[in-house]
Amino acid sequence: MFQKLYNPTLRSQKEQRVTQDGTTTLYSKEFDECYHSTKDGALQESLQKHILPAFSLCQNKKQLTILDICYGLGYNTLTTLYYHRKNRLKSKLHIISPELDKALVQSLKEFEYPEEFSDLQDIINSLSQNFYYEDENYKIEILIGDAREQICNISTPIDIVYQDAFSPKKNPALWSKEYFTDIKSVASKDIIVTTYSSATPVRMSLYENGFLLYAPPKSSVRSGTIASLKELPLEVIDMELKKQRNPNAKAIYDKELL
Ligand SMILES: C[S@@+](CC[C@H](N)C(=O)[O-])C[C@H]1O[C@@H](n2cnc3c(N)ncnc32)[C@H](O)[C@@H]1O
Numbered sequence: 001m002f003q004k005l006y007n008p009t010l011r012s013q014k015e016q017r018v019t020q021d022g023t024t025t026l027y028s029k030e031f032d033e034c035y036h037s038t039k040d041g042a043l044q045e046s047l048q049k050h051i052l053p054a055f056s057l058c059q060n061k062k063q064l065t066i067l068d069i070c071y072g073l074g075y076n077t078l079t080t081l082y083y084h085r086k087n088r089l090k091s092k093l094h095i096i097s098p099e100l101d102k103a104l105v106q107s108l109k110e111f112e113y114p115e116e117f118s119d120l121q122d123i124i125n126s127l128s129q130n131f132y133y134e135d136e137n138y139k140i141e142i143l144i145g146d147a148r149e150q151i152c153n154i155s156t157p158i159d160i161v162y163q164d165a166f167s168p169k170k171n172p173a174l175w176s177k178e179y180f181t182d183i184k185s186v187a188s189k190d191i192i193v194t195t196y197s198s199a200t201p202v203r204m205s206l207y208e209n210g211f212l213l214y215a216p217p218k219s220s221v222r223s224g225t226i227a228s229l230k231e232l233p234l235e236v237i238d239m240e241l242k243k244q245r246n247p248n249a250k251a252i253y254d255k256e257l258l
Contacts, residue, residue, distance in 0.1 A: 002148065002173040002257060006030070011101055016112075020044075023114045026073065031166040035072045037196070040221040043114050046079040048219040050162040050194045053226055055083065056217075057192050058159055063092045066160045067151075067186070069174060071099035071142050074108055074127065076162045078117050081138065085119070095140045096154060098147035105131060105142055148173055148182070157188035163195035168202050168252060177205045177251040184209050184229070193227040203239060204251035213237040 013029035021041025027034045036042035040049075058064060068076045077095050084093060099105055109128035117124070123140070126133040131142040143150040147165075161183060165174035173179065175197070183193070193211065195202070203213055203225060211227040214234035226234060243249055 002146075005171075005173055005257060006100070012103060014104075024112045025075075028166070031170045033166050033170050036075065037222060042073070042075050043079060043116065045196065045221050046075040047083065048221040049196050049216070049224055050076050050164065051079050051083050052219070053216050054160045054162070054192050054194050055089075057226075057228075057232060058190075061091055061159060063094070064159045065094045065096065065156045065188075066162065067154070067158045067183075068095055068097035068162045069165055070147055071097040071105060072101075072164070073104075073111060074124070076164055077127075077140060078113070078120055078124070081120055081123065082116050084137075093138050093140075094156060095138070096143065096156070096158075097141070098143045098145065098150040100144075100146060102144045105144070148179065151182045151186060154186045156186075158183075158186050158191060159188050161187075161191065161193040163193050163197070168197060168199055172252055172257050173254070175202050175205055175252050176254050176257065177208050178254040180205050180209045180211070184211075187229065190230050191228060192232075194224070195227075196222065196224040198223050198225055200242065200246065200249045201252045203237065203242070204249055207239045208251050213239060 007030050010030040014026045017025050017027050017034055017038055019025050019036055019038045019041040021044045023042040025034050025036040025042040036045050077097055106128055109125045123133050127142055131144060133140045165171040168175040206227045214226040214232050215237060216224050216226050
């Protein structure tokens with residue numbers, strides 16, 4: 001449906017970049033963007049922007065289903081496992097992660113990951129080869145293909161979404177109002193969405209679906225947004241006030257991307 005937004009002929013063209021915290025990311029020629037903020041650092045961005053806020057808001061759940069949008073280099077999935085093991089958490093995790101770029105995932109068994117992931121090499125190898133890993137604590141599925149199609153096939157209610165596509169300008173089909181309608185259709189009633197984006201059109205796409213919006217707890221990485229369908233003990237982002245102050249503010253709509 002959104003083929004014209006992608007350019008598979010450039011997909012294999014990537015360059016390594018070392019980020020501020022010393023961890024390695026890639027630059028994508030197709031999207032003309034890095035997979036992580038080089039200023040925040042790949043590992044720190046993943047930990048501070050997604051994993052810490054999400055887990056602090058979901059402490060009491062015995063089973064968590066996480067939608068990692070999208071797998072990319074796998075930092076969000078792997079940092080989740082690192083954090084979960086380091087803190088000896090008892091919850092069972094099911095991680096579902098769509099990804100368009102099959103060759104990238106297949107290459108990751110050789111990727112220069114940080115020391116923190118050294119105990120995860122068996123899992124990395126399995127994901128890279130089979131797009132799947134399962135043991136008594138973790139079930140991880142990488143769904144190769146377009147996230148817009150894959151999300152509609154998910155049958156387990158999602159507790160956490162790491163919303164980590166490329167930027168809304170470069171990857172708009174994963175930030176539109178209709179995209180978040182699909183996310184809501186697979187959400188548990190207390191879903192938590194974490195994202196690095198604080199762009200008004202993204203917030204409007206969430207808000208028009210009934211999501212409540214919050215400022216993330218202060219951290220060392222750039223600000224973003226936390227969204228949920230229920231009230232959270234965080235600073236509220238008043239979207240009605242934002243709309244009054246900026247009457248031209250609008251969501252991203254699929255029909256404008258076609
Ligand atoms: C910013 S990177 C994700 C970084 C990743 N979360 C990590 O921790 O390494 C965005 C990823 O989204 C993928 N992508 C973009 N559009 C997609 C789509 N429609 N469906 C599935 N994957 C998509 C890209 O191939 C890229 O790997």
